[in-house]
Amino acid sequence: MPSTFVSDAHSVLTFLFFSTLIHVLASPVTICLSSQIVAFSSSLKSIDANNQVFWDWAVFAWVIFVLFVMPIVVAWFVSWLWKKNRLQWILGKFGLSLVQKTPKAWDWFFLTHNKEGYWVVAEMDDGALVGGEFGGESFSSLSPHKEDLYLESAYYVDENHIFLGLIPNNAGVWINGDKVKALFFYSVSKGD
Template sequence: MDIWDVDKLILFIAFVVPGFISLKTYALLQPADFKDTSQQLVDAVAYSSINYALLIAPIYTVEYLNLKHSHPFWYVIFYVVVLLIAPIVWAKAFLWLRKTKYLQKTMAHPTGKPWDFVFSQKRAYWVIATLIDGRQVAGLFHTKSFASSSPSSEQIYLQEAWVVNDDGGFERPREKSAGIIILAKEIATIELFHI
C-alpha cells in the first residue's frame, strides 16, 4: 500500500485539509486548550464533512454543468474556495454565532476565562492589582500594554506603573518607569477602572 498514491492524497486533501483549516482558523480567533493530534484528525474529518454538506448545492451544480471541461479555470477557482476559503468563513461565522446573545442562552460562551474575555476587548483601563501578599500595584493598561491569552498562563504588562495613594487611588506615575509586568500566580484580584 503506497501512501503517496494520487487517489489517497486526493482523499486526504479533500477530507482533512478543509477541516484542519477550520480548526486552525477557529483556534487563532478563539484560543483554547491544546488537543492531541488524534483528536484533531477526527475533528478535521468531521468539519470537512460539514463543509461539504453546507456546499452540496454549489458542488452539485458545478459538477452537473461539467465546468471542469467547459471552464477549467473557474472550476479550479471554485475548488480553491471550497477547500481553502469556505472553511475560514465557516469558522468565523460559527464563532460569531457563538458570541450572539441568542445562542448564549443555550450554549456556553466560547471564551473560557474572564481574563481572556476582558482583555480581548482591547479597551483601556486603570488597573489596581492586589497581590497575594496584600501589596497593591497600579498602572495603565492602554495601547502599548499587553495581556496574555489562553492557553498561556495569565500575565499582564501595564505600560505605566503608578503609585497607589493611602486611599487606594492613583497618585502619580512612578518616576522613570517603563511599565510593569505582573504574573497571575502573584495576583489575588485585579480591579479595573474606566478611563
C-alpha cells in the first residue's frame, strides 16, 4: 500500500490511535483476566533463584491476543473498510480516501480494480500494441517501485484493440511501465 503518513507527528498519532483502539476492543478480555494478569505481574517482580514464576496460560493467551491477533484483525478490517467504494466520500472528508492517499493513477487503478479481470492493451512508445489478460495470476507493481505489469496471458491485438487470439505457448507478458504510452482496459465479460 502507498504510504499514508504525512509527517512524523501524523505517524505517532496514527499509531497511538490504533494502539488505543486495540486495547479498547480487548478491554473486556483484559478486565476478565485482570486478577490473573496482576498475579502474573507480581510473580515476575519476585523472581529469584528460589522462586518459580507463576505461569498462567490464560494470561499467555491474552498477551498473544492483544499483541498479535488483535492488530492483525484491526489492520485487516481497517484495510477492508478503506477499500470500500461506498465509504470513500466519508473518508475523503478526513483526507483518507484511496484517491487522496494514492500517489499515482497507476496505483489507484490496480488497488481499486483488483477483483475482476480485464483485457489490457498497452500502447508502447514505439507504437507497438501489447495485449493480454489481467486476472488472478497477473501482477502490477505499486509505488514507490517503478510501474511494471505482468499479464498472465498474451494475445495478438490489432490496431482497433481487437484481440485476435492467444499467442501460442506463452506464459504471460511483462510490460515495462517506462515504455508505455497508454494503457487501455476492457472489462472481461463472463462469455469471454
